[in-house]
Amino acid sequence: MTPRLFDSKTLLLTMIISIASGKGGTGKTTVATNLAFAIGKAHILDCDVEEPNSHIFIKPEITSKSPVYIPVPEIDKSKCDFCGKCAEVCAYKAIAVLKTDVLVFKELCHGCGACEYFCQKKAIKEVNRTIGYIETGEKGDLLFTGGKLNIGEAMAAPLIKEVKNRVKLQMTNIIDAPPGTSCSMIEAVTASDFCVLVTEPTPFGLNDMILSVEVLRKLHIPFGVIINRSDLGDDKTVTYCEKENIPIIMKIPFDKNIAMAYSQGKSIIEALPEYKQKFIALYEDLKERIE
Amino acid sequence: MKLCITSQGDNLESQIDTRFGRCQYFIIADSETLEFEAVKNPNIDGMGGVGIQSGQLMSEKEVKVVLTGNVGPNAFQTLQAAKVDIITGISGTVKEVIEKYKTGELKPVEKPSVDSNFGKK
Numbered sequence: 001m002t003p004r005l006f007d008s009k010t011l012l013l014t015m016i017i018s019i020a021s022g023k024g025g026t027g028k029t030t031v032a033t034n035l036a037f038a039i040g041k042a043h044i045l046d047c048d049v050e051e052p053n054s055h056i057f058i059k060p061e062i063t064s065k066s067p068v069y070i071p072v073p074e075i076d077k078s079k080c081d082f083c084g085k086c087a088e089v090c091a092y093k094a095i096a097v098l099k100t101d102v103l104v105f106k107e108l109c110h111g112c113g114a115c116e117y118f119c120q121k122k123a124i125k126e127v128n129r130t131i132g133y134i135e136t137g138e139k140g141d142l143l144f145t146g147g148k149l150n151i152g153e154a155m156a157a158p159l160i161k162e163v164k165n166r167v168k169l170q171m172t173n174i175i176d177a178p179p180g181t182s183c184s185m186i187e188a189v190t191a192s193d194f195c196v197l198v199t200e201p202t203p204f205g206l207n208d209m210i211l212s213v214e215v216l217r218k219l220h221i222p223f224g225v226i227i228n229r230s231d232l233g234d235d236k237t238v239t240y241c242e243k244e245n246i247p248i249i250m251k252i253p254f255d256k257n258i259a260m261a262y263s264q265g266k267s268i269i270e271a272l273p274e275y276k277q278k279f280i281a282l283y284e285d286l287k288e289r290i291e
Numbered sequence: 292m293k294l295c296i297t298s299q300g301d302n303l304e305s306q307i308d309t310r311f312g313r314c315q316y317f318i319i320a321d322s323e324t325l326e327f328e329a330v331k332n333p334n335i336d337g338m339g340g341v342g343i344q345s346g347q348l349m350s351e352k353e354v355k356v357v358l359t360g361n362v363g364p365n366a367f368q369t370l371q372a373a374k375v376d377i378i379t380g381i382s383g384t385v386k387e388v389i390e391k392y393k394t395g396e397l398k399p400v401e402k403p404s405v406d407s408n409f410g411k412k
Contacts, residue, residue, distance in 0.1 A: 092338075092340060094343075095343075096343045096344070096369045097347060098350040098372055099350055103368065103369055103372055105340065
């Protein structure tokens with residue numbers, strides 16, 4: 001079963017489509033933003049919080065900005081008896097208990113709360129540590145939510161989770177996921193109704209796409225593939241998809257005009273209006289697959 | 292003086308291990324009597340935070356000086372808080388290192404010698 005954020009029948013109009021890829025730079029943001037523009041009324045959520053760039057194409061008017069925290073332990077050394085339980089239960093080894101001192105390595109802490117829970121002396125309280133922020137805004141009928149992780153910060157998943165908590169009900173939500181197959185990607189695509197894997201027909205593109213396929217199968221998320229720059233490279237991606245029964249839901253041939261538009265922060269639809277119909281067709285296809 | 296030398300094996304003839312957090316063995320030895328205990332590193336395959344855990348182990352074992360190849364920032368901070376002197380850049384066997392330490396030519400370092408996750412690579 002796919003874990004759903006909302007499972008009530010009255011929420012059937014809520015749709016979550018995530019756009020992911022194993023390899024970076026294959027066109028996730030291009031697909032996500034053009035799909036949003038083609039639909040017209042949609043909510044785009046930039047979950048690539050380490051390198052967010054959807055806003056460059058959407059150009060939303062930002063109406064709110066709020067910090068995101070994770071709880072980290074603060075130790076009251078006057079209550080602590082240095083028993084070492086907190087360090088023992090810490091899955092991320094973020095605490096060192098010495099003879100007469102306790103060190104907390106905040107940047108390693110995932111905020112699970114185990115240390116506080118197990119402290120017999122009630123010497124630990126959780127305090128907020130800012131890891132990044134969320135911006136929300138609008139561009140016409142498009143709603144925008146984007147996460148930005150603070151520079152030097154490694155803890156992306158809790159911020160992505162916060163961005164996803166802003167999913168709008170009774171609306172199409174498009175998630176621009178981070179590249180790769182790490183915790184961040186998994187956090188971003190979890191609970192999607194459908195995941196679109198964007199790839200390019202190169203050995204790297206295929207290799208990293210296969211890794212993503214394995215992840216999505218484990219997560220039981222239905223998915224299809226978009227091949228970007230589909231007329232370059234080789235036909236191994238197509239052969240693989242056919243063999244694995246993975247639907248290829250769109251092909252975008254290489255076009256210098258698309259590259260030029262991208263470099264100027266313009267959508268494909270703006271540069272090549274004939275693409276609007278193609279992205280609408282993609283949306284209709286996705287809706288059918290989800291239903 | 293209670294020393295800890297990071298080692299690839301479990302005795303004084305073993306070659307030293309240049310990693311602190313992810314060394315094979317901690318040889319905890321008395322510099323005068325050469326009596327020692329070989330502690331198999333419980334943190335060797337940890338995902339992260341191994342320098343911190345190994346530093347905590349030094350505190351538990353009441354080690355006064357750690358002699359190793361390299362030490363990262365988190366291990367350094369932990370060892371410093373535990374008031375353990377850190378000597379980096381050693382080579383040879385455990386026994387040779389102890390002898391060299393006793394001559395007084397090895398001096399504690401003031402800062403970490405490598406970045407985080409160095410020993411993972």
